[in-house]
Amino acid sequence: MSNQTSRPAGSGRANMKRELPEHFRSYKHVWVFIEFEHGRIHPVSLELLGEGRKLADKLEVELAAVIAGSGHDALEEVAGTTFSYGADLAYIIDNPVLADYRNEPYTRVMTALVEKYQPEIMLLGATVLGRDLAGAVATTLKTGLTADCTELAIDGERSLAATRPTFGGSLLCTIHTLNYRPQMATVRPRVMAMPVAQEGRSGRIVEFTVDLKEEDIITKVLDFLPDTANEAAQLAFADIVVAGGIGLRTSENVQLVRDLANALGGDWGGSRPLVQKGWIPAERQIGQTGKTIRPRLYIAAGISGAIQHRVGVEGADLIVAINTDPQAPIFDFAHVGITADAITLLPALTNAFRQRLSVNRLAG
Amino acid sequence: MQIFVCIKQVPDSGQIRVHPVTNTIMRQGVPTIINPYDLFGLEQALRLRDRFGGEVTVMTMGPPMAVDSLRKALTYGADRAVLLTDRVFAGSDTLATSYALSNLILKAGETWGAPDIVFCGKQTIDGDTAQVGPGIARRLGLSQLTYVSGIDDMDLTDRQILVRRRGDHGVQVLRSQLPVMVTMMEGSNEIRRGTQADALRAARAEVVKWNAATVGIPDVSLCGLRGSPTVVKKVFAPTAREEKAEMVATTDQSPVAMADALINQIFTRQPALQDDLLRQAAGH
Amino acid sequence: MTHEHFDAIVVGAGPSGNAAAYTMAQRGLKVLQIERGEYAGSKNVQGAILYSDALEKIIPDFRDEAPLERHVIEQRIWMMDDAGHTGMHHRSDDYNEDRPNRYTIIRAQFDKWFNRCVREIGVTVLFETTVTSLITDENKRVIGVQTDRDGNGIFADVVVLAEGVNGLVGQRSGLRRELRPEDVALAVKEMHFLPQEVIDARFNLKGEEGVVIEAMGTITDGMVGTAFLYTNRESISVGVGCLVSEFAKSGEATPHGILDRFKNHPSIKALLEGSEIKEYAAHLIPEGGFRAVPELVGDGWIVVGDAGHFVNAVHREGSNLAMTTGRLAGEVVANILGSCMTCTRDNLQTYVRQLEDSFVMKDMKKYKNVPRMLEQGGRHIMDLYPRLLNRSAQTWFRVDGKDKKSKESDILRSARQARGLTGLLGDAFKLARAWR
Numbered sequence A: 001m002s003n004q005t006s007r008p009a010g011s012g013r014a015n016m017k018r019e020l021p022e023h024f025r026s027y028k029h030v031w032v033f034i035e036f037e038h039g040r041i042h043p044v045s046l047e048l049l050g051e052g053r054k055l056a057d058k059l060e061v062e063l064a065a066v067i068a069g070s071g072h073d074a075l076e077e078v079a080g081t082t083f084s085y086g087a088d089l090a091y092i093i094d095n096p097v098l099a100d101y102r103n104e105p106y107t108r109v110m111t112a113l114v115e116k117y118q119p120e121i122m123l124l125g126a127t128v129l130g131r132d133l134a135g136a137v138a139t140t141l142k143t144g145l146t147a148d149c150t151e152l153a154i155d156g157e158r159s160l161a162a163t164r165p166t167f168g169g170s171l172l173c174t175i176h177t178l179n180y181r182p183q184m185a186t187v188r189p190r191v192m193a194m195p196v197a198q199e200g201r202s203g204r205i206v207e208f209t210v211d212l213k214e215e216d217i218i219t220k221v222l223d224f225l226p227d228t229a230n231e232a233a234q235l236a237f238a239d240i241v242v243a244g245g246i247g248l249r250t251s252e253n254v255q256l257v258r259d260l261a262n263a264l265g266g267d268w269g270g271s272r273p274l275v276q277k278g279w280i281p282a283e284r285q286i287g288q289t290g291k292t293i294r295p296r297l298y299i300a301a302g303i304s305g306a307i308q309h310r311v312g313v314e315g316a317d318l319i320v321a322i323n324t325d326p327q328a329p330i331f332d333f334a335h336v337g338i339t340a341d342a343i344t345l346l347p348a349l350t351n352a353f354r355q356r357l358s359v360n361r362l363a364g
Numbered sequence B: 001m002q003i004f005v006c007i008k009q010v011p012d013s014g015q016i017r018v019h020p021v022t023n024t025i026m027r028q029g030v031p032t033i034i035n036p037y038d039l040f041g042l043e044q045a046l047r048l049r050d051r052f053g054g055e056v057t058v059m060t061m062g063p064p065m066a067v068d069s070l071r072k073a074l075t076y077g078a079d080r081a082v083l084l085t086d087r088v089f090a091g092s093d094t095l096a097t098s099y100a101l102s103n104l105i106l107k108a109g110e111t112w113g114a115p116d117i118v119f120c121g122k123q124t125i126d127g128d129t130a131q132v133g134p135g136i137a138r139r140l141g142l143s144q145l146t147y148v149s150g151i152d153d154m155d156l157t158d159r160q161i162l163v164r165r166r167g168d169h170g171v172q173v174l175r176s177q178l179p180v181m182v183t184m185m186e187g188s189n190e191i192r193r194g195t196q197a198d199a200l201r202a203a204r205a206e207v208v209k210w211n212a213a214t215v216g217i218p219d220v221s222l223c224g225l226r227g228s229p230t231v232v233k234k235v236f237a238p239t240a241r242e243e244k245a246e247m248v249a250t251t252d253q254s255p256v257a258m259a260d261a262l263i264n265q266i267f268t269r270q271p272a273l274q275d276d277l278l279r280q281a282a283g284h
Numbered sequence C: 001m002t003h004e005h006f007d008a009i010v011v012g013a014g015p016s017g018n019a020a021a022y023t024m025a026q027r028g029l030k031v032l033q034i035e036r037g038e039y040a041g042s043k044n045v046q047g048a049i050l051y052s053d054a055l056e057k058i059i060p061d062f063r064d065e066a067p068l069e070r071h072v073i074e075q076r077i078w079m080m081d082d083a084g085h086t087g088m089h090h091r092s093d094d095y096n097e098d099r100p101n102r103y104t105i106i107r108a109q110f111d112k113w114f115n116r117c118v119r120e121i122g123v124t125v126l127f128e129t130t131v132t133s134l135i136t137d138e139n140k141r142v143i144g145v146q147t148d149r150d151g152n153g154i155f156a157d158v159v160v161l162a163e164g165v166n167g168l169v170g171q172r173s174g175l176r177r178e179l180r181p182e183d184v185a186l187a188v189k190e191m192h193f194l195p196q197e198v199i200d201a202r203f204n205l206k207g208e209e210g211v212v213i214e215a216m217g218t219i220t221d222g223m224v225g226t227a228f229l230y231t232n233r234e235s236i237s238v239g240v241g242c243l244v245s246e247f248a249k250s251g252e253a254t255p256h257g258i259l260d261r262f263k264n265h266p267s268i269k270a271l272l273e274g275s276e277i278k279e280y281a282a283h284l285i286p287e288g289g290f291r292a293v294p295e296l297v298g299d300g301w302i303v304v305g306d307a308g309h310f311v312n313a314v315h316r317e318g319s320n321l322a323m324t325t326g327r328l329a330g331e332v333v334a335n336i337l338g339s340c341m342t343c344t345r346d347n348l349q350t351y352v353r354q355l356e357d358s359f360v361m362k363d364m365k366k367y368k369n370v371p372r373m374l375e376q377g378g379r380h381i382m383d384l385y386p387r388l389l390n391r392s393a394q395t396w397f398r399v400d401g402k403d404k405k406s407k408e409s410d411i412l413r414s415a416r417q418a419r420g421l422t423g424l425l426g427d428a429f430k431l432a433r434a435w436r
C-alpha cells in the first residue's frame, strides 16, 4: 500500500466489480501461520486463531493452523494447542532446515503449501518474523497483502475486508484483494483479543513434506543471542497502564506518569512524539507503530488520541483520558474523561490512590 | 562494489492534515522528507563504500518532485541518483511497487554494474508496510536480510556477509552470500553530514530520470493501479464510541477534588479492579 | 585541489536572495546561493502579503505558476479596545482584476517556488549549509565565504548578503553593528486551518478573493505593536508583532500571550472558530526604518533585503523591498562584472544611488521619524486612543434619549480628560510630522 493512500477513496477500481478468475475459485479456507520459535508459540498466533475462527465460521469453511519447524513431537504438541484455540486442522511441515526461522526456506515452504492446498485467506502476525515472511510470500504468490490490520471482516461478496489506519490524519481505510488469492493480512500482537482455550478440542493433522536441503539454503544461522527478560516487553501485558503525551510539556514530567503507574502497580508508556523527542525509550511507545495494549485500566494524560494511538489502546477495558482540551479526539473513544491539567492532576491522583490503598492496608 | 539504496520521498508525518469536511488528506504544502528509515540504510551503504570502495547509487520510484529527496541523498554523499517516474506507476500498491523497483534495479545494474547489496528502509512512515524490501528481494532472488542491526563483516572475494538481525526474541547472527537485500534497524547508525564538496557536487549533479520505456518494463499491466491486487475500498474517520466519554466534572476545581471524583468514577465502573487493587495493597 | 570560484555568492534564499540570484544568473553570471534551512522558506514565517509589482519586474508571468493563495479585495483597519473595534473597511470589485496587485501567500511554499525558479535558471544552491564567516584578503576585501560544512572556503568576486534581519554574517565580519532592540519587532504567527467554504462564508468571499485585517489597540498591552489576520485559501494567518524593546520594558508580556489575547478578542474569536492550529512561528522584523539602515556596500560585498533593514513598518511592506533591493543589487553586480570591472565599494555605490532614486529609499525616508515617535508616544497610540475611539463610537451610536450635542461634548471631554488638550495636540502634531 505504499503509494496507494494517494488514491481518492471510492474512485476508479474501488467500485470495480469482483470477478474472481476461474483458477482462484477453488481457493478455500482460512489459514493462520503459527509462529513457533525457540520452543514458544507467539501469542499473536493464538489471537489470530480467535479472529480466524470468526472469519471461517462466517464463510462456513475450515480454519487451519500452519506449523513449520523441526522436531515432530514438538510440532504435534503445537498442533494440539492450535486445536484448543479453534483450528480445525493443522498443516505440519517438519524439516531440520526449518529449525530456526530463515526467510528463504520458510518462503519456499509457504509458497508450496499455498499452491497445493489453496487457502482463500492467510493471516500472519505483524511481528518481525511475520512481516519478513508475509512480504516475501505475497510476492512469490503475486497476491495482495494488507499490513497491520486492526479489523478483519467478511463482506457481502465473501471478500476479506481488512481495515487499517491510513497515513497521516485520523483515518482508517478498508482494503480488499479482489482478484487474487489468497487474501493476505498481518495483524499486530494484542490487537485481537486472546480467545479462551477449549481443552480437549481436537482436529486433523496434515503432514506436508518439501524437498529442503541445508546445502541449498544460502543464509546460515551462526548464533542466536536471546533477549534478556526485557521489562518493557511486559507493557503489552500489564493490567494497568498509565501513559503521557505531548501535554506533559517537559521530559521531567514523564516522572508523574511513572509515579502514578507505580502507585497502581502498573506499567507506563507514552505517545510517539515523546519517543521522537527522546523523552521515553522506543519500547515504551504505545500505538500503531509501538505497543498494542489491552489492560483493564488505561489512563492517558495529555494525549490527543490520534488514530495511530487509538488503535494501540482500544482493546483496554476502561480508558480514562485527561486532557485540557474538551474537544480532544481522545474523548471520542475514552470511557471516562476529565478536562484537567495533567501536570497538576497526575500527582493528585497518585496521592489519592496511595491514600485509598494504604487505608485499606491498615484496615486489613 | 555496487550498492543500491532505495529511498522514498514521504510527507512529513507531523505536518499532515485532514480536511475536516471531506476527510481527505490535505497534501498541499506539506513538506516532504526522505523516509527516515531509509537513512539508516543509506548511512550503512556509505560506510561500506568508504571501507571497501565502489559506488552508492540512490534510487526511487515517484513523482518528478522526488528529485529533491534524491538530491538530498547526494548531499549526504551518495555517488549517483536515479528517479523512475512515469504515469503508469501511479497508484501502485506494494506488489506493483516492488515490480517497478526490481526492474529499475535490473536496468541500473546493466548500466553501472549489478548490485552487491540493495538497501531498503525497514518500512516507510506513510505506507508503513515493510513489504517493498522483501518484494524486491524475492523478485530479484537476493537473500533477504531484514531488521539488520549491524553488519559485522564482509568479504568481497568469497562474497560473504555477516550480519546481526533483530528477531522477536533475540538477535540472530547470520552469514549470507552476496548479493543481498538488507533493511537496517532504526538507531543502527546516524546519517552523516555531507562535506561541502558533497553539497556542491549534489547541487550540480544531474539526477538520472528514467521512465517505464527506458527501464524496459516487461509488462506494463503489472504496474500502477492495474498491477495492484489490493484495492482501497473506503477511507473513513473512526467512529466515536456509542456513548461518548463520561466527563467527570467537579465544582471544586482543585486537583485533589478532581482526583477524588475521577477515582470514584473509575472504581464505580470497575469494581473488580478496585477489589484487586485493594487486595494487592493489603497483601504487601 | 583548485578552489571553487563563482562570480557571486548569495547568502540566504529569502525573497531578497532569490531576487538577487535570479537576476544575476539571468544575466549570465555563475552564481552560488547558500541557505541554512532545509529548503528555501523552511525558516520563514508562514503567511504573508505578496506585492505583485516587485516580483513582476523579475518574473513577469509569475501568476502562472507561483503558489498564490488569494488576491486581496478587502482591507480592514481596526482600532481595538477590550470589547470591540472601530475601524475602516475598504473593499472594491476593482481588485478582481486580471493582474491583481496584492496576494496572500504562504511563505514556505512561495519561497520554495521562487527558489526553484532560481535553480532552473542555473544557480547552484546549497541547502542546510550556513555561512559562518566571510573570507577577506589582506586589503580587507571580501573574497569568499566559509561554511559550516567540512571543506575549504568558497570564493567569489562578490558576496551578496541576503541573510535576513539578524545579519549575523555581516555583524561577525564587522561590516555592521549589532541589532538594537528598539529597531526590531518580534512577531509571532499561527496558521489556522479551516475549509475553504467556511472562510468564504465568514469573510463574504468567493473564488480566490481574500481579506486582510490589520489591527492595533489594547491587545498589545500598551506596547508598540500591531496584529494582523490574512485569509489564505484554506487557512487563516494570524499574528502579532511588538518591538523587542517593548517586551524588555514590560518584562512580563510575552508574544504568545499577546497572540492569545488577540485570538480571544471578541472581534477575532468568531472568525477563527473551529479551526485547527498548525505551525506556530516567531520571527524578527526590522522596524527601525531609515535610521537603522546599515552600511550597504563595501569592497566585495553588498547588502539586500531585511539585512539592509528595508522594511516599511507603517505599510507592512517587506518582501517587496527585499525583492526590489535584491534585483537592483543583482543588476548592478551583473553590470560591473559584465564590463570586466571589479566589485569595489565605489563601483557598488551605483546600487545605493539607484535605491535613492527608487521608491525604496523615498519611502524609507518619508517614515523615518515614525519609529522614534512611537517609541516616545507609543502608549497613547496603542492604548488610549483605541479606547477613546471605541468609547466615542459607542456614545455616538447608542440611542439613549440624550441629545446629540451633549454626546459630542461628552466625547470631547473624555478625550481631553484622558490625555489633556496639549497632549492630544502634541500627538497629532508628532504623528503628522512623522508621516510627512
Ligand SMILES: Cc1cc2nc3c(=O)[nH]c(=O)nc-3n(C[C@H](O)[C@H](O)[C@H](O)COP(=O)(O)OP(=O)(O)OC[C@H]3O[C@@H](n4cnc5c(N)ncnc54)[C@H](O)[C@@H]3O)c2cc1C
Pocket (backbone or CB within 6 Å): A167, A168, A244, A245, A246, A247, A248, A270, A271, A272, A273, A274, A285, A286, A287, A288, A289, A290, A291, A301, A302, A303, A304, A305, A306, A307, A308, A309, A312, A322, A323, A324, A325, A328, A340, A341, A342, A343, B013, B125, B126, B128
Ligand atoms: C505512520 C504513523 C505511525 C504512528 N504511530 C504512532 C504510535 O504508534 N503511537 C502514537 O502515539 N502516535 C503515533 N503516531 C503519531 C500520531 O499521529 C500523533 O501525532 C501522536 O499520537 C500525537 O501524540 P500526542 O497526543 O502526545 O500529542 P498531541 O497530538 O500534540 O496532543 C497533545 C494533547 O495534550 C493536551 N494537553 C496539552 N497540555 C496539557 C496539559 N497540561 N494537561 C493535559 N492535557 C494537555 C492537548 O490538548 C492535546 O490534546 C503515528 C503517526 C504516523 C503517521
Ligand SMILES: Cc1cc2nc3c(=O)[nH]c(=O)nc-3n(C[C@H](O)[C@H](O)[C@H](O)COP(=O)(O)OP(=O)(O)OC[C@H]3O[C@@H](n4cnc5c(N)ncnc54)[C@H](O)[C@@H]3O)c2cc1C
Pocket (backbone or CB within 6 Å): C011, C012, C013, C014, C015, C016, C017, C018, C034, C035, C036, C037, C040, C041, C043, C044, C045, C047, C048, C049, C050, C051, C129, C130, C131, C132, C162, C163, C164, C165, C168, C169, C187, C188, C189, C239, C241, C283, C284, C285, C304, C305, C306, C307, C310, C311, C316, C317, C318, C319, C320, C321, C322
Ligand atoms: C510575521 C511577519 C509578517 C510579515 N508580513 C509581511 C507581509 O505581509 N508582506 C511583506 O511584504 N513582508 C512581510 N514581512 C517582512 C518580510 O518577511 C521580510 O521583509 C522578507 O522576508 C525579507 O526577505 P529577505 O530575503 O531579506 O530575508 P529572509 O526572508 O529573512 O531570508 C533570509 C534567508 O537567509 C538565510 N540565512 C540567514 N543567515 C544565513 C547564513 N549565515 N547562511 C546561510 N543562510 C542564511 C535564512 O535561513 C533565510 O532563509 C513579514 C515579516 C514577519 C516576521
Ligand SMILES: Nc1ncnc2c1ncn2[C@@H]1O[C@H](COP(=O)(O)O)[C@@H](O)[C@H]1O
Pocket (backbone or CB within 6 Å): A001, A002, B006, B007, B008, B035, B037, B038, B059, B060, B061, B062, B094, B097, B101, B119, B120, B121, B122, B123, B124, B125, B127, B128, B129, B130, B131, B132, B133
Ligand atoms: N516508491 C519507492 N521508491 C523507492 N523505494 C521504495 C519505494 N517504496 C518503498 N520503497 C522502499 O521500501 C521500503 C519499505 O517500504 P514499505 O513497504 O512501503 O514500508 C522503504 O523504506 C524504501 O526503502
